[in-house]
Amino acid sequence: MQSNWTFWIDVGGTFTDCIGRDPRGNIHRIKVLSSDTSPIIAIRELMQLPDHTPIGKVSVSLGTTRGTNALLQRNGQPVAMLITKGFSDLLDIGTQARPDLFALNIQKHKPLHNHVIEINERLDANGQVLEALDLHQVQTQLGQLKERGYKSLAVCLLHSYLNDDHEQQIAKLAHEMGFDQVSVSSELSPTIKALDRFDTAVIDAYLSPVIRHYMANLRKSLGAIKVMTSAGALVDSEIFAGKDSLLSGPAGGVVGFAHAAEQAGFQQAIGFDMGGTSTDVSRFDGRYEYQYAGEIDGIRVVTPMLAIETVAAGGGSICDFDGQRLTVGPDSAGAHPGPACYGKDGPLAITDINLFNGKIDPARFPFALDVNAVTLKLQALRDRMDQNMSLHQIADGFTRVANLKMASAIKRISTARGYDPTDHVLVAFGGAAAQHACAIARSLHIREILLHPLAGVLSAHGISMANVKRFAEKTILKPLNEQTLKTLQTTVKQLAKTLYEQVLAEGVAPSDIDEPMQLLDLRYAGQQTAITIAKPADGAWAGAFEQMHTQLYGHAHLDREIQIVTLRVEVTGNMPKPVTLTQKSVNRRPKPARMSTVYFDALPHDTACFERADLQPGDRLIGPAIIHEDLSTIVIDPGWTATVNEQFDLILNDQSPHLQDLDQTTQCDPIRLELFNNHFTHIAVQMGLTLQKTSLSVNVKERLDFSCAILDSHGDLVVNAPHIPVHLGAMGATVRGLLEHVSDIRPGDSYLSNNPDLGGSHLPDLTVITPVFDPTGKQLQFFTASRAHHAEIGGKRPGSTFPFAKNLAEEGVVFSNLRLMREGHFDETSLRNTLTSGAYPSRAPDENIADIRAALAANTLGSRELQSLIAMHSWPVVHAYMGHIRDAASKQCQAAISRIIDGQYRFEDKLDDGSPLAVAIDIHGDKMAVDFTGTGPVNDNAFNANRAVVESAILYCMRCIINEDIPLNGGVMEPIQIILPQCMLNPPKCDDPTQHAAVAAGNVELSQRVVDMFFGALGIMAGSQGTMNNFIFGNQQFGYYETICGGSGGGPDFDG
Structure with a gap:
């Protein structure tokens, strides 16, 4: 028998969950509102102690969102960063990645540090001293920081992961001078990559004092405390570091679901934790999956963390209609005003939808819920939609959209990593997960769901199962x-x-x-x-x-x-674990406490309602059914059964054989439109991740200069993942160039092209195209395509971007629909021969071939996912929605154009050499004509573009003007006529590269000017820098290519 109480506590942003084990071994649980003292309040409640009675000796382990909240709210400790001289702006510059690709008023993430001190010292890339540390000067600098009130330091010196001597000298001196917190980059992350290491040191210095103060206050009442780290491990609170606090809360859920699955006999499990604003998913197969670097709210952190995928879909996710599609999230109703049913005039949210469908019992909520407010919101939304749909059909549509978003997150941690979700049990926990688990599992073909008896407080339970x-x-x-x-x-x-x-x-x-x-x-x-x-x-x-x-x-x-x-x-x-209660099973069908009407798939069902406390091992329920428990509601959909095992887990099994979508109608409706939009976009994004992770070119793996797309059998763009603006929409022309010039496209083929006359941009941008046929091999159904910038593709200069090239041949190797794959076999010989032939062959053919293989892998992934989509919904339905999505994008573009006053808008610009650029934009209702007449003639250097580059620039501009999350496809361009005479933006086509105009700068310089002119003509924003600042160097063995960001122009209501 235990002599003292033991507590496991999960301190969340809204609620604190506490599980306690009394000296007799009995388990107790409670949920209280989170506050600075909520762990103490919860413990007093369970021990039934008056406020001022000492708690006495107890054992406490907890997880907390205190660090995450301090980061998100930016209320950590002021930090001074000490960095190698000459690099004071390194964290401000970062990777140059924009937080929002289509935002004109760019809001950069602000670094956490308040002040920077440059240190006179330098190590080389091997850790050898180039400039010795001037410790006397450091002492003076630290004294100045003390005078300014700084107590927390981040020490960040280049190459310190190889030689930490300079950092350690500074840290020792800082401690002697009385600084409270000194975070040393080489101690926290002794690994290469300065940006990640320095950000980690700063975030540790920023959060550790906050965490330390919070824990010190708790220890006054509770004594020693162990804390959950982001890695799902326990650590003494006195050495708990800020960098390890960011996933402290969610980590408990991962450990909890993993233990629950193992205890129930499942070898592989997927955790599904649905909360109010977001959903966390993760995977376990006998070993936890870790990630050793991540980014949270724009700040990089390098530390062991459980691999958790988060999606902005939760009970508070706002449900709306954008004029074409039903949308869910990413914005949330929050706690105030909360969902519409809270009675505070909040927006329609997923919680409202579940209430309206009968999946939430308002009598069990701690306060009254207003069902009528939900009905009124749905009625108003139906009026806006102008669709002949019932309110329950609309509500079901929102449920399906939310479920798809969450299912897509599960795919990202399973299929995207090479694991089959059907081999896993879905472990649902959190306040809302059990209301959606059946539908999500069925969509992924997962046949079993596990619901632990402590599912409502599984994060706290996970802390009880954690080890040091x-x-x-x-x-x-x-x-x-x-x-x-x-x-x-x-x-x-x-x-x-x-x-x-x-x-x-x-x-x-x-x-x-x-x-x-x-x-x-x-x-x-x-x-x-x-x-x-x-x-x-x-x-x-x-x-x-x-x-x-x-x-x-x-x-x-x-x-x-x-x-x-x-x-x-x-x-x-290994730490001691609580004893799990078991009881032998008896086979019985329990009687429901009552019956209720619940809507599934927009249809009413008489549904049995049970109390989980009344269920015993061996009980078997047949869906539809509702099971109520203290902290959550479990919904068992029709076609599912539930059985209570000996550990009081609920095991749900899908008994339905119907895994294919039975709705074969091809007429567009706003619900399925959003579903297919999410399907297609998810596939294209996953293609991009595969390309990025397997490529060798620094342009792909670091600069992210690539894009992936899905196109129909005519080469019309269905969706382009939002990877990089200069590639948006351009691959349609490349696929159409393939269709026009190759007549014997076969199953198992793939093609390579970079020819600007066939839809290419400049030669380093290589596009791999994969046609996909139906199972008979007779009907061409669609294409997947990947375009990536290769750092080297030949030409007169390393980097293959020679500004003074006189013709296309001087810029590198030209590919015009080279057949890479022949009926499933990779033709490396032809590829290598082309790369290494000609007057200016590639300097890195091995790297080219490896990156082309990466693009093929991305296309293969996309093709496989699309075929799975067809298997689920049928080819006629998928084909129809390829068209519907383009139509929807076209209508949203038309709506954006119609908001511009009719008339002609003009803008003129010049290149540095005086070459003129001109555009006239004519607006008539919902149609636009963009005329580049007046632009200068073809240049005798590389400053020429082509139609694909111009179309990409205009597509990007229109997406910025629309300012909504729409599918990026050919529909956006349908209301727009482009008039492009022969000029530097449209040089004449020529089969002979030695006679063809050079185009290298078209992609990197003229594309910028097209955007500047378009926005300038419409008065949307002032001109930006007008260049990509390409910095290129190399020799005959390699070429290196870097793009350096420049400024952005101001707009009517924001500065540049």
Whole structure:
């Protein structure tokens, strides 16, 4: 028998969940409103102690959102950053990525630090000292910081992950001078990548004092506390670091669902945690999935974190109609005013929809819910839609859209990583998850759902199941071979010894400490993205890596060097776990407490309602059914059954054989329009992730200069993932160029093109096109396409972007629909011969081929996902909605044009050499004509573009003007006529590259001027910098290409 109480607490943003075990071993639970003292309040409530009575000796472990809230609300400790001289603006510049691709009034993420001090010191890329540290000057600088009131420092020196001596000297001096918090980048993240390491140091310095103060106050009443880290591990509160606090709350849910699944006998599980504003999903297969770097609210952080995918869909997600489609989120009703049913004139939200459909019992809410307010909101929305639909059909539509968003998040952690979701059980927890679990599981073909008896407080339960765990890492950057592995063993032993001592210091008995686990981050030489591989039982690291690479991306480079990027070591100390209650099953059908009418698929069903407290092991329920419990409501859809197992879990099973969508109507409706829009966009985005992670070109893996698209059988764009503006909409012309010039397109083929006369832009942008046929191989159904900028494709200068090129041949290798794949077989010989032939061959053919394979992998993924979509909905339905989505985009573009006053709008510009650019935009109702007459003639250098570049620029401009989340496709351009005479924006076509105008600068310079002129003519914003600032260098062996951002013009209501 325990002599003291033990508590496991999850402090969320709104509520605090507490599970307590009394000295007799009985389990108690409570939910209270979150506050600074909510853990103490919850403990007093469970122990039934008056306010001023000392709590006494208790054991407390908790997870908290305190760090996350401090970050989101920007109320952390003021921080001064110490950085190598010359790099004071590094975190301000960041990666140059825009937070919103289509926002004209750009709101940059502000760095967390308040002040920067430049330190006179410098190490080279090997960690050798180039300039010694001037410690006397540092002392003076720190004294000035003290005078200004700074107490928290982030020490961030270049290459300190290789040599931490300078950082350690500064840290020692800062501690001696009395600074409260000194976060040292090389201690927090001893790995390559300065931006990530420095951001981590700053966020740690920003949050650690807040966390430390919060924990100190709790310890006054509770004594020693263990805290959940982002990695799902427990740590003493006195050493809990700010960088490890950001997923402290959600991590408990991951550990909780993983334990629940294992206890119920499931080997693979997907966690589904649906809250008020968002939904978290994660995966477990006997080992937790980690990510070792991430970004939260624009701040990069490098630390072990459980891999959690978050989507902006929750009970508070706002439901609306944008004129074409039903939309859910990303905005939330929040707690104030809350959903419409709260009676505070809030917006329609998913909670309202569940209430309206009978899935929430208003009598069980802690305050009165206004169902009539929901009805009025739905009626008003139906009037706007002008559709012959019942209110329940509209409500069902919102449910389906929300479910699809959440199902897409589950796909991103399963199918996108090479795992089949049908092999998993879905573990639902959180306030709203059990109301949506059946529909989401069915959409993913998951046949089983697990609902733990503590599902409403599963994050707190997870904390009770967590262990003490410590992590260490070291950058290696060496080839994977026997010699390297042998050398690493000394490092492994050193790191493991340090971690073992840290776990011992947490009070874990030596017998409860597991053997250290070794992992390696591996990648092919030249890749950016590494794959973390746990040490294989047979020690075959290369085989394990190649198997995982194939599982993730569909291919492996068997002849390419594998590189060890990072060594990782983990040591786990096992903590005592609560005893799980069990009871033998009896086979019975319990009687419902009452009957209710609940709507499923917009149809009413007589539904049995049960109390979970009344259910016993062996009970079996047949859906539809509602199960009420203290902290949540469980909805069992028609076609599902539920059984209570011996641990009091509810196991739901899908008994329905109908996995195909039975609605075969092809007429457009706003519900399915949004569903298919989400389907198509999700596929294109996943294609892009595959391309980015497997490419070798720095332009793809870091600059993200690529784009992926889905096109119909005529080459009309269905959806273009919003990857980079200059590629938007351009691949339609490339596919149409293929259809016009190649007559024998066959199943299993893929083609390569960069010819500007066939829809290309400039030669470094290589487009891989994959046609997809029906199962018979006779009907061409659609195309998937990927365009990526290769850092090197030949030409007179490295980087293949020579501003003074006189013709296309001087810019590199030209591909005109080269057949890459012949009936499923990769024709590397033809590809390599083309890359290495001609007057100016590629300087990096191996890298080109690897990146083309990456594009093929992306296309294959897209094709496979589209075929799955057809299998679910049928080809006629999918084909119809390809057209409906284009029509919807066209109507939204027409609506945006009609808001502009009729008339002609003109703008003129000049290149640096005086070449004129001109545009006249004529608006007539909902139609637009864009005329570039007056633009200068074809240049005798590389400053020429083509129609594809111009169309991409205009598509981007229109998407900015529409200012709504619409599908990017050819429909946007349908109301727009482009008049493009022969000029520098449209040089004459020519089959001979030596006679064809050079075009390298068209993509990077003239595209910017087209945007400036378009916005300038309409008075939307002033001209921006008008250039991409391409910085290129190299030699005959390589070419490097970098784009440096410039300024952005001001608008009518915002500064530039």
